[in-house]
Each structure stands twice: as C-alpha cells, then as structure tokens.
Amino acid sequence: MTASASADVDFALDRNSPVPLYYQLAQQLEAAIERGVLTPGSLLGNEVELAARLGLSRPTVRQGIQSLVEKGLLVRRRGIGTQVVHSQVKRPLELSSLYDDLQAADQNPTTRVLLNETRPASAEVAAALALAEGSDVRMVERLRLTHGQPVALLCNFVPTDLLDLDTAKLESTGLYRLMRAAGITLHSARQSIGARCATAGEAERLEEPEGAALLTMQRTAYDDTGRAVEFGTHIYRASRYTFDFQLLVRG
CATH class of the missing domain: 3.40.1410.10 (Chorismate lyase-like)
Structure with a gap:
C-alpha cells in the first residue's frame, strides 16, 4: 500500500498493556492483511512515517514488521519497500x-x-x-x-x-x-x-x-x-x- 493508504488501517495500540508494542503492531497489521484491508502487492510505506504516525520508535516498528516478514506475510524488496505478499x-x-x-x-x-x-x-x-x-x-x-x-x-x-x-x-x-x-x-x-x-x-x-x-x-x-x-x-x-x-x- 502507499503511504496515504495506510490510513485505512485502524491501529489501536494499548501502551498500558503488558503485550509489547511491536507485537501489538504486528498483530494488527496481520489482521488487516487477513481482512483484505492490506491487499497482496500493496506497499506498507516508510518505517519512519509509520513510527511518527503511531508515536512509536523506529526500532519498535521495524521489529513488528520483521516478525511479519519472517511469517511470510510481508517481503522487503530493494528499491520498492516493504510489500504485502499474501495472507496465510x-x-x-x-x-x-x-x-x-x-x-x-x-x-x-x-x-x-x-x-x-x-x-x-x-x-x-x-x-x-x-x-x-x-x-x-x-x-x-x-x-x-x-x-x-x-x-x-x-x-x-x-x-x-x-x-x-x-x-x-x-x-x-x-x-x-x-x-x-x-x-x-x-x-x-x-x-x-x-x-x-x-x-x-x-x-x-x-x-x-x-x-x-x-x-x-x-x-x-x-x-x-x-x-x-x-x-x-x-x-x-x-x-x-x-x-x-x-x-x-x-x-
């Protein structure tokens, strides 16, 4: 998805929860992929912009995204960015x-x-x-x-x-x-x-x-x-x- 299309994802991060923020981010991104809000081939956008939008550190955003890369839901492509591949x-x-x-x-x-x-x-x-x-x-x-x-x-x-x-x-x-x-x-x-x-x-x-x-x-x-x-x-x-x-x- 493009940077502007990221607004379609309704993030709700609970900073008082014992669940790490990176994991909450990853879970909500995965749910958006499963629901079809983030479709295969879409670009996730810039990590810096996403971190600023959510009030998170860049390492937290990177860790959340990397967990989905490891699960095969996202892929990092040089010159393109982080892209949605599919739902499981x-x-x-x-x-x-x-x-x-x-x-x-x-x-x-x-x-x-x-x-x-x-x-x-x-x-x-x-x-x-x-x-x-x-x-x-x-x-x-x-x-x-x-x-x-x-x-x-x-x-x-x-x-x-x-x-x-x-x-x-x-x-x-x-x-x-x-x-x-x-x-x-x-x-x-x-x-x-x-x-x-x-x-x-x-x-x-x-x-x-x-x-x-x-x-x-x-x-x-x-x-x-x-x-x-x-x-x-x-x-x-x-x-x-x-x-x-x-x-x-x-x-």
Whole structure:
C-alpha cells in the first residue's frame, strides 16, 4: 500500500498493556492483511512515517514488521519497500481440492505442471491404488501458487484408465475438478499429515531456504464405489499454510 493508504488501517495500540508494542503492531497489521484491508502487492510505506504516525520508535516498528516478514506475510524488496505478499492459507481438514480451497479464499491460485507422464507404480503407489506393482500409472507433479508465490508442491498418481490428464487442463483448474467433470464422484479419503525439512530441490522450487520447515500430506482418495482413484504426496510451505482441525468431544 502507499503511504496515504495506510490510513485505512485502524491501529489501536494499548501502551498500558503488558503485550509489547511491536507485537501489538504486528498483530494488527496481520489482521488487516487477513481482512483484505492490506491487499497482496500493496506497499506498507516508510518505517519512519509509520513510527511518527503511531508515536512509536523506529526500532519498535521495524521489529513488528520483521516478525511479519519472517511469517511470510510481508517481503522487503530493494528499491520498492516493504510489500504485502499474501495472507496465510488456512485449509480445513476435509476431502477438498487445494485449488478449490485457494479459490474460495480469494488467493488467485495458479498451477505449473512440472511433470506429467506414465510410469511403473512403485510398491507404495501400487498398494495405495490397489494395483499390481509395476502397473502403469499416471504421475503428475505440480507447483501450486497464490498471487504468483509458491505454496505447495503436489505429486499425484492416478490409474491410467481413469481420465485424461491433459497438461493444459491441469494448469487451468484442479485435479478434483477434472475428476468431477469426468463423472467421478469422490466419496472419502485416508490422509496423514506430518512435517519435515526441505531438501535443496524442494527449497528452490518453493522459494524457501534449504532446511526450512514443510508440512507434508499423504492422501488416498476413493470414489463412491470404493475404488482408489488418486494417491497424492504433497508438501506445503509452513510459513504460508496451515491445516484447520475441528475436534469433537465424545462423552
């Protein structure tokens, strides 16, 4: 956002609170990003001007901004200034397409297909899809982006006779949408979630430092006949992505 547009953010800093002022500033900036008051691509403005406006020291403002840079919500660009990148993607834990979730959250998803080929199924893939080991499966590897920034690296395996996985279609929409368009009714899935550090190759593709924290997800999806229609192994930037859980208490 421009310096004049900063007036759109209604800051309310409590100097009597035990919560540090830099943290209050960071929380209110993050809330403004989440609400869409500060939109992706907007410039945050000059630290000196923001400090003067809020009656804060420049180091306090810098510390608040830096905490959001570290969370991946802001980025410092030489010659441009501090820029809003995005809000963090919060995905519900249910059988849904990442593409659909991102689109519903106004995250402007785009896709780059890195690999789309037929290959023999490994033991793991064959077991997930209930196929004989070595059977042909279609492997698709995609980079999913929001506002031009990578969020996830997706690797999916589907039976070769299931549907036509055209690269152009995969870059224009989500895999589950293509399945639904082909008359496949997704019914359920088995899914596991974990975390690990990024390899050098993963870090380069996801624009993270090597060794950065990644969320992992492995899923086998089934149609309404009980047939396994997809096995996926996905990794997500922990700085930009979370899973939301709803937990129910059983008496």
